[in-house]
Amino acid sequence: MNTGRRPQTRLGSLLAALAITGASLLLGLPAHADEPSAGAAPATKEAPRVDLVLDVSGSMREADIQGKSRISVAQQSLNEVIDALPAETEFGIRTLGATYPGNDKTQGCQDTKQLYPVGRTDKVEAKTAVATLRPTGFTPIGLALRGAAQDLGKGETTRRVVLITDGEDTCTPPDPCDVARELASQGIHLVVDTLGLAHDDKTRQQLLCIANATGGTYTDVRTQEQLTDKVKQLVDRSNDTYTVTPVKTTGTDKCENAPVLAPGVYTDREKFSEHRVYKVPVKSGQELRASVSVALDRPVARDYGVLLQATSAAGQELVRGTDAGSGRTDVVSTGLRWSTNDSKGYVTASPTATSSAKPETTVCLVVSNSLAPQTGVLADPGLPLELTVDLASSSPAPEGAAMGLGRGWILLLTLTLAGLAFGLVFGWIARWRISVWREN
Numbered sequence: 001m002n003t004g005r006r007p008q009t010r011l012g013s014l015l016a017a018l019a020i021t022g023a024s025l026l027l028g029l030p031a032h033a034d035e036p037s038a039g040a041a042p043a044t045k046e047a048p049r050v051d052l053v054l055d056v057s058g059s060m061r062e063a064d065i066q067g068k069s070r071i072s073v074a075q076q077s078l079n080e081v082i083d084a085l086p087a088e089t090e091f092g093i094r095t096l097g098a099t100y101p102g103n104d105k106t107q108g109c110q111d112t113k114q115l116y117p118v119g120r121t122d123k124v125e126a127k128t129a130v131a132t133l134r135p136t137g138f139t140p141i142g143l144a145l146r147g148a149a150q151d152l153g154k155g156e157t158t159r160r161v162v163l164i165t166d167g168e169d170t171c172t173p174p175d176p177c178d179v180a181r182e183l184a185s186q187g188i189h190l191v192v193d194t195l196g197l198a199h200d201d202k203t204r205q206q207l208l209c210i211a212n213a214t215g216g217t218y219t220d221v222r223t224q225e226q227l228t229d230k231v232k233q234l235v236d237r238s239n240d241t242y243t244v245t246p247v248k249t250t251g252t253d254k255c256e257n258a259p260v261l262a263p264g265v266y267t268d269r270e271k272f273s274e275h276r277v278y279k280v281p282v283k284s285g286q287e288l289r290a291s292v293s294v295a296l297d298r299p300v301a302r303d304y305g306v307l308l309q310a311t312s313a314a315g316q317e318l319v320r321g322t323d324a325g326s327g328r329t330d331v332v333s334t335g336l337r338w339s340t341n342d343s344k345g346y347v348t349a350s351p352t353a354t355s356s357a358k359p360e361t362t363v364c365l366v367v368s369n370s371l372a373p374q375t376g377v378l379a380d381p382g383l384p385l386e387l388t389v390d391l392a393s394s395s396p397a398p399e400g401a402a403m404g405l406g407r408g409w410i411l412l413l414t415l416t417l418a419g420l421a422f423g424l425v426f427g428w429i430a431r432w433r434i435s436v437w438r439e440n
Contacts, residue, residue, distance in 0.1 A: 057097030092118030251276030290337030
């Protein structure tokens, strides 16, 4: 990650690599533009939970992925994902279209079942269950999503559904996009990520709709390696961020009416080449640490960048972090750090601060991107972003360049003199030994 910043950071993660990750932060209360931020609640201790929904309908027999059938590619990828599962992740598998071989659509559209229950994974049992799958029936995606939500249960942390399919739902109703909206409206912290093994427009539009409705991502899968890497990444993402459920917020185009953010993790959507602004109050002696990750949930043009700026309320830039991409990753992240010690006098304190209270600086966080969609790709809704905000006691200001340079010259001079003295002494001893040798 290439981050340029004045003193440095994904998150990591997400988000220190997606920078100051959610797992180490406290969850802030929802932000409102007209209300001050409040204290944060402690992170929960629930385990990350992931349910993988696999399409085993008849069309999965097609052998069009590097000469292999879609089902064999999915099975091999799942085996590698199961082998790499983190110990703390509770993982399950649900199938659709895997058991009913007949032509009765009414019966076939009820064909979804839990292949392996969500929980701590016996890897041998899970892989054995996957090996038994054979492409069979219909494609009841909507019903399978409802089943996956039941598999994962409710809780305070985000649950993740990973849907792998090669076609659109053949059993509507219920329409899977309506089901996704229904699940999102229940407030059960459920994110659905979709991976498409077929590449027709109808399937792509449906899978995009499902992902968009829940804040998830869509990936157009072309190779087995891509499928394996993506599913592993989604499992890891659940593992990285499960202790904090991001708060939904909406950035604005100007700082004056931007939402006020407390320390925490936030989600938003940003359109292509857009600016999103948020406000963070920073007290004297505090250091602001922020990071942003933008998920590329649809094909984008190559050579792009994401910029995170901290500015004063008047618009002067305080510090920035940048990251550039070339299309080989599906998340772009950057971060920054800034404290009131870095102020050059042009940042004004909050007008509400009293003489007995510590002055408060309003810092505007600006998220920008230079992304552009590939031909035929929908621009709406915007790309999902995750913003992490933390406030810590500020570190001592780094010494000035002049002082550091002066100390460097002193060290260099000291080493030079020491080397010269050592050389003189060594030379004197050598000459003395030679003269003694000649005398003897």
